[in-house]
Amino acid sequence: MIPEQFQNPGFVVVALLAGFLGFVPATVSSEEVAHLGDASAPLAHDFVGARKCKSCHGKELMGNQNATWQKGPHRRSFKTLASPESLRIGRERDLSESPSESPECLACHVTAFGVPAERIWKPLQAEEGVQCESCHGPGRDYRKKKIMANLKNARKKGLWDPDSDHGICQRCHNDSSPTFDPSRYTLIDGTSVGFDYQQAAARIAHPIPEHVKGHYIELREKQKEEEERQK
Numbered sequence: 001m002i003p004e005q006f007q008n009p010g011f012v013v014v015a016l017l018a019g020f021l022g023f024v025p026a027t028v029s030s031e032e033v034a035h036l037g038d039a040s041a042p043l044a045h046d047f048v049g050a051r052k053c054k055s056c057h058g059k060e061l062m063g064n065q066n067a068t069w070q071k072g073p074h075r076r077s078f079k080t081l082a083s084p085e086s087l088r089i090g091r092e093r094d095l096s097e098s099p100s101e102s103p104e105c106l107a108c109h110v111t112a113f114g115v116p117a118e119r120i121w122k123p124l125q126a127e128e129g130v131q132c133e134s135c136h137g138p139g140r141d142y143r144k145k146k147i148m149a150n151l152k153n154a155r156k157k158g159l160w161d162p163d164s165d166h167g168i169c170q171r172c173h174n175d176s177s178p179t180f181d182p183s184r185y186t187l188i189d190g191t192s193v194g195f196d197y198q199q200a201a202a203r204i205a206h207p208i209p210e211h212v213k214g215h216y217i218e219l220r221e222k223q224k225e226e227e228e229r230q231k
């Protein structure tokens with residue numbers, strides 16, 4: 001059952017997602033949530049979750065982007081909402097739910113929060129925090145090998161380019177974040193800023209190895225042949 005205050009479409013979305021996460025929020029401003037995190041992204045394609053990228057991007061040859069992400073800040077972002085600091089922030093803001101249950105926090109701490117449920121595929125686990133698709137775009141249509149191998153086609157099927165659109169990061173890295181520090185990053189000229197794409201991207205770098213870039217499929221074929229021979 002959807003409580004009355006959830007009757008406008010935005011609220012329904014949040015309520016549905018809340019159901020998906022296993023709880024019902026009490027005081028939610030759907031307006032606010034809609035302008036933060038993935039709810040504020042254009043949605044031409046469906047989300048599938050990080051597990052659907054791992055089959056290829058968990059391979060050593062590829063550069064194992066999955067492993068780098070697993071160790072990085074975004075993977076732990078849901079868990080962070082249970083930290084003492086989060087609980088303190090929650091008390092300060094008088095949240096009626098714990099931070100891990102509050103849309104005010106989840107909006108930026110998990111992938112696809114506030115996104116209509118029918119745009120999300122089952123494998124997406126909110127507990128895994130901010131995943132590949134928050135930065136690379138909902139991946140249901142570009143994740144197929146043949147499409148991925150051709151950057152132009154992948155872009156057509158929804159693969160974003162954070163290098164040329166830093167706004168992708170700033171949907172979350174902005175002053176609506178309670179821990180936003182306007183002087184977190186220092187630019188070369190000494191100016192302080194709250195977010196600097198170049199430095200931030202370097203902190204989470206997970207490149208495809210230089211010699212593999214553009215050649216993964218053929219190199220993987222060779223590797224498989226080699227593995228066959230050694231059997």
Ligand code: HEC
Pocket residue numbers: 037038073074076077078080107108109110111130134135162168169170171172173184197199200201203204
């Ligand atoms: C859906 C929201 C979201 C998006 C989009 C996002 N981030 Fe984050 N990011 C977070 C959250 C939440 C944390 C805090 C994680 C934690 O420690 O629990 C974080 C932490 C970080 C950190 C560590 C803190 C710091 O500033 O040193 C870096 C670096 C970072 N993000 C880089 C990026 C870059 C680069 C992009 C864009 C390509 C990006 N993020 C996009 C939510 C997001």
Ligand code: HEC
Pocket residue numbers: 036037080081083085086087089090093099102104105106107108109171172173174175176177178179180181
């Ligand atoms: C607008 C998006 C946004 C919202 C809303 C948001 N966060 Fe965050 N959170 C971030 C980002 C991005 C970071 C990385 C540091 C930064 O730039 O603030 C972060 C970092 C944090 C950290 C520090 C992690 C660490 O150890 O470095 C805590 C704690 C935290 N958030 C708790 C919360 C709580 C609790 C709420 C809800 C009241 C919340 N956040 C709402 C985006 C958000």
Ligand code: HEC
Pocket residue numbers: 050053054057065066069074130131132133134135136161162163201204206207208209213
């Ligand atoms: C917080 C944002 C963020 C998350 C989460 C994230 N990436 Fe990235 N990724 C980037 C940025 C920024 C770059 C560098 C710019 C670029 O090449 O598009 C990048 C680059 C890449 C590249 C290309 C590297 C190259 O050499 O050109 C691959 C492949 C990739 N990411 C896959 C993944 C996969 C798979 C996941 C999840 C396991 C993931 N990314 C999670 C932001 C992110």
Ligand code: HEC
Pocket residue numbers: 048049050052053054055056057132133136138139140142143144145148149150151208212213214215216217
């Ligand atoms: C079936 C295998 C496969 C799956 C699944 C897959 N990818 Fe890829 N991906 C590739 C291949 C192949 C390339 C091109 C590698 C090369 O440079 O040769 C690639 C390249 C990329 C790039 C780099 C694009 C660039 O700038 O050149 C990104 C980013 C990326 N994938 C993200 C993802 C994300 C996010 C997912 C999950 C939603 C995903 N991929 C799922 C095979 C896959």
